[in-house]
Amino acid sequence: MEKLSVCKIKKMKLVNVLIKEPLVDEEINKSIIVMENYIKTKGGMPIGPLIQYVCPKISDEGELDLDIKFLRQSTTFIHNVEKPYTMESVIRVPNCLYVRYQGPQDKLQFAYQKLNLTAFEEDIPLKGDSYTVFVDNQDGIITADVFMERADNE
Numbered sequence: 376m377e378k379l380s381v382c383k384i385k386k387m388k389l390v391n392v393l394i395k396e397p398l399v400d401e402e403i404n405k406s407i408i409v410m411e412n413y414i415k416t417k418g419g420m421p422i423g424p425l426i427q428y429v430c431p432k433i434s435d436e437g438e439l440d441l442d443i444k445f446l447r448q449s450t451t452f453i454h455n456v457e458k459p460y461t462m463e464s465v466i467r468v469p470n471c472l473y474v475r476y477q478g479p480q481d482k483l484q485f486a487y488q489k490l491n492l493t494a495f496e497e498d499i500p501l502k503g504d505s506y507t508v509f510v511d512n513q514d515g516i517i518t519a520d521v522f523m524e525r526a527d528n529e
Contacts, residue, residue, distance in 0.1 A: 378478075379489045383499070385473035387506060387522045389426065389466040391419070391449040395459055396442075403445075410447050413460065419449035424511075430504035446506075468506065471522040472499065479515060483507075486521045500526035 393414055397406055411421045426446040434440040446466070456462045472494060476486035487505065494501050502524040511518040 379474050379476065379486060381489060381493045382473040383493070383497070384525075385471045385522065387466075387468040387471055387473075389446065389448055390464065391452045392426075392463045392466050393447045393449055393453065393456070394428075394461045394463065395445050397445060407445065407447070410445065410460075414447065414449045414453070417449075417451075417453045417456075419451040419453060421447050422450055423448045423508075425509045427507045427509070428504065429507070468522060468524050470525045470528070471506075472501070472525060473523075474521050475510075476519045476521060477516065480512075480517045483517065483519060483521075486519065487523075490521060490523045494523070494525075502526045 393410060395406065395410055397403065407425055414421050426448075428442075428444040428446055430442040432440050432442050452464050453462050472490045474486050474490055476483055478485075490505075491501070493499070504524050506522040506524075508520040508522070509517065510520060
């Protein structure tokens with residue numbers, strides 16, 4: 376049995392999504408708690424797990440850089456959000472490669488590698504961005520769903 380089984384066509388839909396770009400030296404766990412508290416102070420409740428969006432880009436100096444954002448769904452849409460947050464009513468990514476990973480967090484990279492290898496072997500073009508949904512974390516074993524957006528119209 377394969378440890379990482381890839382689904383070649385998977386849809387991802389998120390609703391009422393609060394988005395934050397983390398600062399370089401920001402503590403991630405603290406940032407997530409602050410995001411959740413922000414949702415609560417605006418009358419909503421956080422729902423679902425944390426989602427990390429990553430998209431590679433080329434910096435002004437011509438170097439590879441990563442655009443990283445944390446996404447958190449809410450029970451309600453928050454109007455007039457203040458910086459450093461933005462809000463999207465719906466994020467829909469209809470065409471993804473998908474894999475569920477269960478194991479130590481330091482081995483999560485294998486899920487990304489598996490999706491990239493599958494795309495390479497089957498000539499599936501990818502846009503380069505990914506969404507990682509952190510489903511569970513118990514005793515150092517995480518469960519994460521990884522979505523990579525396809526660049527074709529399958």
